Amino acid sequence: MSFAADNANYGTLIWRRFRRHRLGFLGFLFTIFIYLVAAFTEFLAPHSQSTYKARDVYAPPQSIRFFVKDRSRQETFRLHVLGYRSKVDYDSGKRTFVEDPRKIIQLGFWVRGDKYELWGLFDYDRHLFGPIKKSDRVYFFGADRLGRDVLSRTIHATRVSMTIGLVGVALSLILGIMIGGISGFFGGFIDLGIQRMIEILQSIPSIPLWIGLAAAIPPTAPPIQTYFLITIILSIIGWTGLARVVRGRFMALKNEDFIKAARLDGNRPLRIIFKYMLPNFLSHIIAVVTLAIPGMIIAETSLSFLGIGLRQPVVSWGVLLQEAQNLKSISTAPWLFLPGFAVVLAVLSLNFLGDGLRDAGDPYEN
Amino acid sequence: MMITVFVITVVSFFIIILPPGDFVDRIVLEANQYGEVFEEHEIADLRRMYGLDQSALEQYLIWMGNILFRGDFGYSFGWDVPVSELISQRLGLTTTLSVVTLMFIWIVAIPIGIYSAVRKYSLGDYAATFVGFVGLAVPNFLLALVLLYISFRYFGQSVGGLFSPEYINAPWSFDKFLDLLSHLWIPTIVLGTAGTAEVIRKIRANLLDELHRPYVLTARAKGLTELNLVIKYPVRHSLNPFVSDLNDLFVKIISGETIVAVVLGLQTTGPLLLQALKEEDLYLASSLIMFLSFLAVLGTLFSDLCLMLLDPRIRRQAREGEMM
Numbered sequence: 001m002s003f004a005a006d007n008a009n010y011g012t013l014i015w016r017r018f019r020r021h022r023l024g025f026l027g028f029l030f031t032i033f034i035y036l037v038a039a040f041t042e043f044l045a046p047h048s049q050s051t052y053k054a055r056d057v058y059a060p061p062q063s064i065r066f067f068v069k070d071r072s073r074q075e076t077f078r079l080h081v082l083g084y085r086s087k088v089d090y091d092s093g094k095r096t097f098v099e100d101p102r103k104i105i106q107l108g109f110w111v112r113g114d115k116y117e118l119w120g121l122f123d124y125d126r127h128l129f130g131p132i133k134k135s136d137r138v139y140f141f142g143a144d145r146l147g148r149d150v151l152s153r154t155i156h157a158t159r160v161s162m163t164i165g166l167v168g169v170a171l172s173l174i175l176g177i178m179i180g181g182i183s184g185f186f187g188g189f190i191d192l193g194i195q196r197m198i199e200i201l202q203s204i205p206s207i208p209l210w211i212g213l214a215a216a217i218p219p220t221a222p223p224i225q226t227y228f229l230i231t232i233i234l235s236i237i238g239w240t241g242l243a244r245v246v247r248g249r250f251m252a253l254k255n256e257d258f259i260k261a262a263r264l265d266g267n268r269p270l271r272i273i274f275k276y277m278l279p280n281f282l283s284h285i286i287a288v289v290t291l292a293i294p295g296m297i298i299a300e301t302s303l304s305f306l307g308i309g310l311r312q313p314v315v316s317w318g319v320l321l322q323e324a325q326n327l328k329s330i331s332t333a334p335w336l337f338l339p340g341f342a343v344v345l346a347v348l349s350l351n352f353l354g355d356g357l358r359d360a361g362d363p364y365e366n
Numbered sequence: 367m368m369i370t371v372f373v374i375t376v377v378s379f380f381i382i383i384l385p386p387g388d389f390v391d392r393i394v395l396e397a398n399q400y401g402e403v404f405e406e407h408e409i410a411d412l413r414r415m416y417g418l419d420q421s422a423l424e425q426y427l428i429w430m431g432n433i434l435f436r437g438d439f440g441y442s443f444g445w446d447v448p449v450s451e452l453i454s455q456r457l458g459l460t461t462t463l464s465v466v467t468l469m470f471i472w473i474v475a476i477p478i479g480i481y482s483a484v485r486k487y488s489l490g491d492y493a494a495t496f497v498g499f500v501g502l503a504v505p506n507f508l509l510a511l512v513l514l515y516i517s518f519r520y521f522g523q524s525v526g527g528l529f530s531p532e533y534i535n536a537p538w539s540f541d542k543f544l545d546l547l548s549h550l551w552i553p554t555i556v557l558g559t560a561g562t563a564e565v566i567r568k569i570r571a572n573l574l575d576e577l578h579r580p581y582v583l584t585a586r587a588k589g590l591t592e593l594n595l596v597i598k599y600p601v602r603h604s605l606n607p608f609v610s611d612l613n614d615l616f617v618k619i620i621s622g623e624t625i626v627a628v629v630l631g632l633q634t635t636g637p638l639l640l641q642a643l644k645e646e647d648l649y650l651a652s653s654l655i656m657f658l659s660f661l662a663v664l665g666t667l668f669s670d671l672c673l674m675l676l677d678p679r680i681r682r683q684a685r686e687g688e689m690m
Contacts, residue, residue: 196369199370200369200370200373200374202614202617203370203374203613203617203659203662203663203666204374204377204617204655204659204662205617205618205620205621205624205658205659205662206617206621207621207622207624207625208621208624208639208654208655208658208659209377209381209655211624211639211640211643212378212381212382212643212651212655213381213385215643215644215646216385216386216387218386218387294503298505301505302505302506302507302625305507305625306625306628306640308640308643308644321507321508321511324511325511325629327514327515327518330511330514330515331515331518331519334515334519337508337511337512337515340504340505340508340511340512343503343505343508344503344504344508345503347502347503348499348502348503351502351503
């Protein structure tokens with residue numbers, strides 16, 4: 001190994017180690033994918049989140065078909081799904097769906113569909129993938145109790161669910177760094193008090209505490225307000241873990257020789273913190289933060305699922321899963337579970353990403 | 367310890383009382399929906415009747431005083447019965463379920479964790495890792511729902527609840543106890559999966575660190591069989607960080623129990639708490655949150671005692687009075 005050619009800086013070194021962590025890198029790619037989905041929900045979803053069709057209540061998922069037979073029995077390539085013919089059994093009140101081979105719904109890319117406003121800036125009506133005829137509807141994930149497309153709703157929910165994790169963690173991080181930093185930097189009596197407070201907060205079971213706080217949000221509150229209140233509630237517990245990590249790192253570094261040297265050189269405390277201490281635990285903090293996001297996502301999902309988190313018309317994965325709350329609806333429409341897979345995928349990839357970052361940031365890893 | 371208990375009582379009370387809106391507001395709102403309108407003085411009378419007209423601090427002091435001197439946890443507005451009557455049995459069931467889940471996690475996770483560390487990268491290790499990922503990523507309530515669906519779809523029975531219908535209101539008997547046991551396993555698995563996954567990961571990682579220490583080599587050179595050796599030395603070491611995280615695990619179980627109980631329709635504290643919170647049933651909700659937190663604190667105490675049993679260094683600290 002030649003050292004002369006290899007004067008890579010710290011970031012490059014971490015990146016190289018990270019690339020070797022296969023699961024971590026996979027999680028990284030997938031996390032980027034999910035956040036891209038969150039950024040372009042309106043364009044990616046075939047339909048808007050609220051358009052419905054009463055005739056398609058609980059329509060099962062449709063699968064994409066590739067070839068169409070014409071009259072001369074020639075098969076031509078054409079992306080399509082088959083529409084449903086529905087029959088209502090008036091005795092049981094149940095509706096059964098049968099695929100109708102004559103109802104061909106053609107699919108295409110970059111098609112015109114429901115109008116939307118991307119990021120509140122551009123009016124547009126193109127969708128990445130969907131039925132070519134504007135009035136047709138497709139259900140790759142089936143339809144819910146009002147005849148809304150579950151796939152479109154899952155995609156729309158991505159934005160709320162994924163950002164609530166980010167915002168919640170950002171809030172926790174600000175609190176955690178401030179309080180943990182104070183605790184670690186001053187030590188002594190202040191440190192003892194703060195640590196006790198954290199211990200007590202952590203000894204209270206979080207879900208009862210969360211639902212206690214979330215139940216106090218009035219149902220009439222505007223969606224945006226509910227959204228921020230929920231993130232605040234989640235970070236009330238969330239900051240404690242981060243504060244502990246920050247404090248631990250501060251404590252460990254405070255007595256290191258190079259920090260002493262920096263102090264003897266006459267650096268001011270703030271400069272010591274930002275120039276010498278922060279780079280040393282930044283990668284660790286990033287990893288811990290990444291690992292904290294999935295917890296937030298699950299917490300939000302659980303609260304909304306119980307009906308005391310976010311509420312319609314806001315859609316998050318938890319709000320969607322609320323539809324699958326009782327045995328009756330999941331036995332008629334098992335596809336209502338599908339938003340749950342989005343939760344699992346998001347949580348897994350963020351966990352892998354966090355694990356990878358932590359391993360990559362650890363200089364003693366061989 | 368005493369400070370913790372005190373802070374918990376404060377937190378559990380003020381979480382419920384401080385946010386705007388109380389039980390009387392709910393009554394008024396409901397009455398409005400039926401077209402009834404309350405007069406100002408009627409509302410004031412109602413508040414006085416429920417004792418909600420005093421300041422938050424006064425209400426807290428009265429509540430605390432009654433608990434301390436008369437063992438009275440207040441009155442449930444929504445149910446019209448004393449809180450203690452409502453929660454005693456449910457609290458017992460919650461405790462049972464939490465402790466059983468904790469046992470389940472130990473019994474399952476410790477051997478699997480040891481196995482997957484000793485036989486690293488074996489088929490069993492990969493299987494354990496897979497279970498670990500599932501436990502990590504699938505929220506409790508989703509797992510409960512999926513189990514509900516599977517058992518309904520493929521076994522044609524509903525698995526909800528902790529008792530069969532005929533035992534729900536029956537007095538305690540041996541048959542009822544057996545019935546409880548036969549229903550307990552589903553919530554136990556649902557609640558335990560996440561913890562099991564975590565413990566397997568932790569024990570595996572800890573044990574892998576220990577297995578290459580020189581003292582293991584020494585023991586091996588002494589001629590101990592591999593099984594004896596692993597269990598006698600490195601496992602004991604690797605259990606240490608796990609036991610100190612035990613309280614965390616127990617708190618998580620209690621916390622998760624709330625939501626799983628709602629999904630599975632268990633007669634534990636979870637559904638009662640949720641309903642009490644939605645109805646702003648002040649004393650019921652506060653007492654429930656308080657007791658759940660006490661349970662968690664007891665778990666912490668228990669884990670500290672376990673740690674003392676396991677680790678002689680901590681025993682010595684305790685003797686010298688540092689733990690108090």
